[in-house]
Amino acid sequence: MLERAVLGRRGFANKSDEGWVSSMFAHKVNARKDAHSNLLSKKDISNLYKIQFHNVKPECMEAYNKMSDEVQKELHRDADYPCEVVGSWNTWYGEQDQAVHLWRYSGGYPALTECLRKLNRNMAYLAFRKERSKMLISRCNQLLLEFSFWNEPAPRSGPNIYELRTYQLVPGTMIEWGNNWARAIKYRQENNEAVGGFFTQIGELYVVHHLWAYKDLQSRQETRNAAWLKEGWDVNVHYTMPLIQKMESRIMIPMEHSPLQ
Numbered sequence: 198m199l200e201r202a203v204l205g206r207r208g209f210a211n212k213s214d215e216g217w218v219s220s221m222f223a224h225k226v227n228a229r230k231d232a233h234s235n236l237l238s239k240k241d242i243s244n245l246y247k248i249q250f251h252n253v254k255p256e257c258m259e260a261y262n263k264m265s266d267e268v269q270k271e272l273h274r275d276a277d278y279p280c281e282v283v284g285s286w287n288t289w290y291g292e293q294d295q296a297v298h299l300w301r302y303s304g305g306y307p308a309l310t311e312c313l314r315k316l317n318r319n320m321a322y323l324a325f326r327k328e329r330s331k332m333l334i335s336r337c338n339q340l341l342l343e344f345s346f347w348n349e350p351a352p353r354s355g356p357n358i359y360e361l362r363t364y365q366l367v368p369g370t371m372i373e374w375g376n377n378w379a380r381a382i383k384y385r386q387e388n389n390e391a392v393g394g395f396f397t398q399i400g401e402l403y404v405v406h407h408l409w410a411y412k413d414l415q416s417r418q419e420t421r422n423a424a425w426l427k428e429g430w431d432v433n434v435h436y437t438m439p440l441i442q443k444m445e446s447r448i449m450i451p452m453e454h455s456p457l458q
Contacts, residue, residue: 237375237396238342243305246283246341246395248406249298257332258294262287264332265296266454268325278315279308283350283393284408284457286359286449294334297361297449299350299393299408309340339400346379347394350408355458357410358448359392360417365443366403371396374405374440381433385409388420392457410457414448 253261269282280302288295302308316322343349366374378394385391392408411417424430451458 237344237371243303244343245302245305245309245398246343247300247302247309247338248341248395249296249300249336249338251296251298251336252292252334253294253296254332254334255294258287261296261329261332262452264325264329265298266452268322269454271321278312279304280312282454282456284359285452285455286361287452289358289448289450291445291447291449295447296452297447301350337400339397339404341395341397341406344375344378344394344396346375346382348391350393350457352456353392353410353458355451356412357458358413358417358450359457360409360411361447361449362407362409363445363447364405364407364441365401366405366440367442368403370440371403371405374437377433377437381430381437384424384427384430384433385420387423388416390420 251261265285269285272278273281280300283299283301284297285299286297288297302312304311364374382391382394388411390409390411392410394408395406397404409417411420
């Protein structure tokens with residue numbers, strides 16, 4: 198009798214503990230009737246973004262930056278190309294000897310396709326790509342949409358440093374992330390630090406990029422600390438942390454030709 202009673206209590210405790218543990222770690226995702234890209238992106242602007250990460254041979258960094266400067270200026274002068282460089286940087290803290298480029302295609306996927314078609318017939322650009330390939334260790338890119346509640350990236354004067362914060366989210370949680378950051382972004386506007394917010398469509402999926410600008414590292418620390426003094430910021434951080442699988446911060450310095458200085 199005593200043994201059955203103990204087992205009964207243990208069974209009850211195990212079920213209770215299981216329910217409690219599940220409530221702590223299980224993330225309930227509500228069924229959606231539309232793609233998160235349609236729910237979160239800016240519908241009045243058909244912009245598509247591409248972010249490139251180029252890992253450069255250390256001895257080639259100066260030559261790489263010079264070539265990138267020349268080619269990007271040439272593309273900007275030619276109105277036939279429906280693309281523009283939003284910003285180009287070298288990573289300062291994070292992965293070393295790395296270049297990061299953010300492109301905007303006005304007109305979405307058709308603009309991207311048109312641009313690639315024209316570049317593949319541009320002999321000068323093909324020569325640049327061949328020469329650039331000799332300077333690279335590796336490269337990757339992602340196609341992005343911008344969050345509807347973030348600022349539209351626009352040229353700015355410097356000097357500034359930029360932080361690219363990258364979040365790998367739990368699959369299925371992009372809507373929850375967007376709902377929380379639609380409220381959280383209002384706490385990060387006083388010092389004009391919010392540059393742009395994006396989420397991937399092609400490449401590594403469920404990845405979010407937040408781009409911030411600061412005068413220097415000390416200004417970054419003070420601006421981030423100030424956010425914690427505002428009522429409500431901590432709540433948004435609390436609800437977004439369980440959505441993150443992995444996060445990364447890069448501190449970047451603008452290249453000479455970057456519209457974001």
